[in-house]
Amino acid sequence: MPEPLLQIRAVDAFYGDFQALFDVSLGVEAGQVIAVIGANGAGKSTLLRCIAGLMHPARGEIVFENTAVTHIPAFEILKRGIALVPEGRRLFPSLTVEENLLIGGQSRRPGPWTLARVYELFPVLAERRNLPAPALSGGQQQMAAIGRALMGNPRLLLCDEISLGLAPIVVRDIYARLPQVTAEGLSLIIVEQDIVQALRAASHVYCLQEGRVALQGPTRDLTREKISAAYFGV
């Protein structure tokens, strides 16, 4: 049984006095796609922020490739091989599309993802490569944000609510390309409010409810009723 790529054990996280995560544990195998679903405020983004080093858990540990990364600062996390596609895209507005992609690769990690490869995955970005990032539509910006994260050649990609604010057809288009992303063994954690897409893309699901893991398991084993119950906490 191979060691999991990422192991989160009993993590508690706080914003000041407010506890956002309670005893959360989660595991990701190499090459696996995991979905983390839950209502607004359930703690999904908080979990990703902890993994990415933007905040640190008060208790518990996060282990990546057998090394503890619980307290390493955000700017080190990419070097370890974890990249985050932030909630709301957050492209750099002063940079063009291409510059945004290039800065994603500025850590020069070796790997299959290059500018050319990203443009192959998202041809619309190649057409708009010299436009300032804010000139793109929401869906295009999301693609650019994903491309930017891929340029860092991570082993684990964290996607924070990539469907947020996008039309369903655009969301479908983006999700349709995800298999190309995972083809070479890249692992994915998808945080979503759009349950349908998340369940289609992932092999395993974790459902958070008010900071706790309310449900987890292989996607095919979980029924709609179980998920609804866990999601809404009834």
Next chain:
Amino acid sequence: MQWLNVILQGVLIGGLYAMFAAGLSLIFGVMRLVNIAHGDLIVLAAYVSLMATQAFGVDPLTSLLLVVPVMALIGYALQRGLLNYTLGDDLLPPLLVTFGLSIIIQNGLLEAFTADSRKLQAGAIEVQTFQLAQNLWIGALPLIQFIVAVAVIAALQLLFYRTALGRALRATSDDQAVAQLMGLDTRHVFAVAMALSLAVIAVAGVFLAVRANFDPAIGPARLIFAFEAVIIGGLGSMWGTLAGGIILGVSQAIGAQIDPGWQLLAGHIVFLAILAVRPQGLFPKVSG
């Protein structure tokens, strides 16, 4: 013809003002920090050049080889060791800390060098002039300074928009948190920006030292010129800063021509007028 001469002199010194302003503008663009000690750092550079010329017997322009790296190093250390800790949402700490720094530098220089007025000698080039037309002369040194100022600003533009470092600076100024996710250590990025700013200040300081008398107390006036050039030209635009410097220089030159006591006042009045009529400056960039 006399007025043409006056305006020409004003344009040339405007280049120096633009150089004063470029460092200030850079730092504000990258980290929203206004360094109240900016003018005093220009004076510090002048004194470093003084020490270099005295210790190694070189002329001021050669001393740049030493002054620029020394000031850049000081800038890196200053940002990393002190100013990084003042950055944040509150505007008081960076303001008051750099104000305190200004007092420290001024009085440190006073203790070390006394209040005596100094000037660096650049040799024959100081008195060399070219005649452009009848009754129209241009000094070699002011011309060189102007050309260097334009070159420095062009180099900064190039750096910001054509290099990986420039990308990193712009990204960090846009969004610190996400910049970190790209693997950028923002403490280091900010320190590099400050080192860059002080490198520009170094050049400006040496030129100041050669052009005019300097003493520890003239820092605040340089800060004010730099600030006025930035505001007149418009926040966020390097070329706007050049234009601002030139306008300030010309205003002062015209004022001085009317009455020597009116030199500084003329500059301030033009600044206040632009503030009143077009507060965003003449050539602002959208993000500031």
Next chain:
Amino acid sequence: MTVEHATRSSRVGIAIIAIAAVILTLAPYWGDRQTLRLLAEMFTFVALASLWNLLAGYAGLVSVGQQAFVGLGGYVLFALAILFDVNPILAILIAGPIGALIAVPVAILIFRLRGAYFAIGTWVVAEVFRLLASQISVLGGGSGISLPASVVLTMAPSRQMREFEMYWLALLLTVAILAAIFALLRSRHGLALTAIRDNELAAQSNGIGVWNIKFAVYVLTAFGTSMVGAFIFLQKLRISPDTAFSVNDWTAFVIFITVIGGIGRIEGPIIGTIIFFALRQTFAGLGSFYLLMMGAVAIIAMLWAPKGLWGLIVERLGWQVLPLQRHLVLGKDTRGKS
């Protein structure tokens, strides 16, 4: 349910202040001329620092150009006394409204700048005032002018009476300014100011007219600063552009006092002034090294004790000397739930 201001410590504080006020009022009877002058100087700094504190600590307007109004007040006094034969003490009272009047167009101009750029803008204004003052030859131009003996004599017949008069004037002026600031902070507008101090964006979205309040505070501060400036130069008997508009004397020291004592707290400037003068007496002969140290202390304070000495005390002990906090006191009557 009522809103109360006082706490136990503030009741103690008020008592201490009352006793101090009596002692200080009687100072001419127990202190020598040296002491009176020192106390008067301390009072002026308490006043200047309190006004700067109101501007920066409460309204969020950091000015490094208040020397503009100190000098303006001084020059107004000299102009009125020398050119128009106005009684110097009356001239102090007139300096206030004149300072406020001039502050109006100044504010309209420099309020177009924000944050640190605003700060430098205030400095530019002070520089403009300084340069204009050196152009006024009837008041000595660049080298300045002394107050003629004839004017000085109109204040009081004997030198000792004059000293006493100046002392009480300083005390009265400072107490009046502190009282005005206290009254403002305690009023409805003061609550708005405290809201702005704590979180400007939130205050604005709650409908508080932030620009108007800041404008009013700037003008009122100019009013007070001009009066203090007029007094300061009446005391000095001589004015020049460089002393009138000195950044070091009227801004650097004031900022130091406020930062060390505690920004945004009314007690801060008082504590800060005491510390500043204690340091000054101790390190008197060191010249620019003293200023250097002062700058270093201010930096250290800003980084490690940003709320100043008083802020530290408040955090640790919850004291307040002057009853400014607002406490909700739930039901002295006990109808319904307790």
